[in-house]
Amino acid sequence: MPEIATTASPSPPPVARLEGTDPGRLPLVVYILALGTFLMLTTEFVVAGILPEISADLGVSLAGAGSLITVFAIGMIVGAPLMSLLTLRMSQKLTLLLALAVFVAGHVFVALAGDVAQIMVARFITALATGAFWAVAAVVAGRAAGPRLGSRAVGVVGAGGSLATVLGVPIGAYVAQLTGWRGTFWALAIAAAIAAVLIARLVPRDVPETGGSSVLRSLADLRNPRLWLVLLACATTSGGVLAAYSYIAPVLIDGAGVPAALVPLVLTAFGIGSFLGTLLGGRLGDRFPHAVTIITPAASTVLLASMVVLSGSAIGMVAAVTLLGLFGLSANSVLIHLAVGFAGRAATLGSALAVAAFNTGTAATTPIAGAALTTDWGLDGPAAVGTLVIALTLVPTILLALLRRRDPAASLGV
DSSP states (O other): OHHHHTTSOSSOHHHHHHSOSOTTSOOHHHHHHHHHHHHHHHHHHHHHHSHHHHHHHHTOOHHHHHHHHHHHHHHHHHHHHHHHHHTTTSOHHHHHHHHHHHHHHHHHHHHHOOOHHHHHHHHHHHHHHHHHHHHHHHHHHHHHHOTTSHHHHHHHHHHHHHHIIIIIHHHHHHHHHHHOHHHHHHHHHHHHHHHHHHHHHHSOOOOOOOSSSOHHHHHHGGGOHHHHHHHHHHHHHHHHHHHHHTTHHHIIIIISOOOGGGHHHHHHHHHHHHHHHHHHHHHHHTTOHHHHHHHHHHHHHHHHHHHHHTTTOHHHHHHHHHHHHHHTTTTHHHHHHHHHHHTTTOHHHHHHHHHHHHHHHHHHHHHHHHHHTTSTTGGGHHHHHHHHHHHTTHHHHHHHHHHHHHOGGGGTTO
C-alpha cells in the first residue's frame, strides 16, 4: 500500500517490526487487530438484535431504544478524528490499549446502570475510544501488510467488524434471551479485557513521532477533493444499510412474521454474508477498487428496495437481508484504504475521517428511519429510507472512477 508508506516518517521502527517475512501472507498482528474491531462493531450493532428487550426493560419506545445506536455513532463521529489528533504523538500500541480500557469500563457501567440517560452517556464515551481504536488499527494493519497487500489487510480488519454480525450480534441476542440484555454487555466487557491482554503481548512496541510533520501539516493534506468524495461515499453507504438494519428485529417479527426465536439466525445469515463480502471486497479492492465501490451500492439499492416490496413475506425478507449482508458493507475496507491514500501524510486522520463518515451516515439516518416507523410507511419506512440514501453512493463513487480515468497519477496508485 504505497500511499500509507508515504505518510510515515522514514523507516519507522513499527513498520519494520510488523512486516512479515513472507510477502504473500498477512502478519499475525492484522488478525489480532481484527479481533478488536470484532468487539467494536458488536457493541455498536448488538442493540439492533436486542432492541425489544431494552425497550421493555427501560420503559422506552423502540425509537427511543434505537437512540442507543445513534448516540454511539455520534461518539464515533467525534471520537475518530478528535482522538486521532489528541494521540498523534502517542504510541499506537498505547492508544489501542487505552481505547480498550475505556471500552471495558463503559460496558461495565452500562450493565449496572438503570437509567437510559446514563446509558447513553456511557455509550457516547465508549464510542470515543472505539473511534480511536478503529482508526489506528486500520493504519497499523496497512503498514504491517506492506505495499501489495494493504487493501487486503484493511479488509481483514474490516472483516473482524463483519464477523461481529455473524457471531457477535447473534450471540449477543442469545445471551440476552438467556440472561437479560445486561448480560450481553457484561460479556462484551470480559471479551474486551481478554483482547487487551492479547494486544499488549502481541502488538509490537512502537515509537511515536517526535518531529517531522506537525498537526497543521497533516491537516493540510486533507484538502484533496478525492478524499472528500470517498468520505461522502462512506456516509451514504453505512447510512443506507444501517437505516434498515437498525430496526430489523421488529420489521422481521411484526412485519414479515418471522418468529422472535429465529431472529438471531437471520442476523447470523446477514453477518455471514457481510463477513464473506468484506473479505472478497478487500481482495478485489487491491486490483479493482472503483468497480467494487460502484457495484456494491448498486446491488444494495436493489436489495433495500426489494425489502419494501417483500416486507410481508418471511422467506423473501430473510433472503433479502442475507444478500444485503453480502453486498451492503463489503466496500467499506476499500473506501478506508482509498481515504488513507488520498489523505497523504495524514494517514491516521484519513482513516479516522472515514470511520467518522461511516458513523455520520448511521447517526443521520437511524433517527430518520425510526421516525419513518410512525408514518404511513410503517415498518417499511426504514428500508425505504435506506434505499434512497444508499443510491446516493453512486454519485461520488462514479465521479472517483471518472477522475481516475482522466488522471491516473493522482489516484496514488489505487
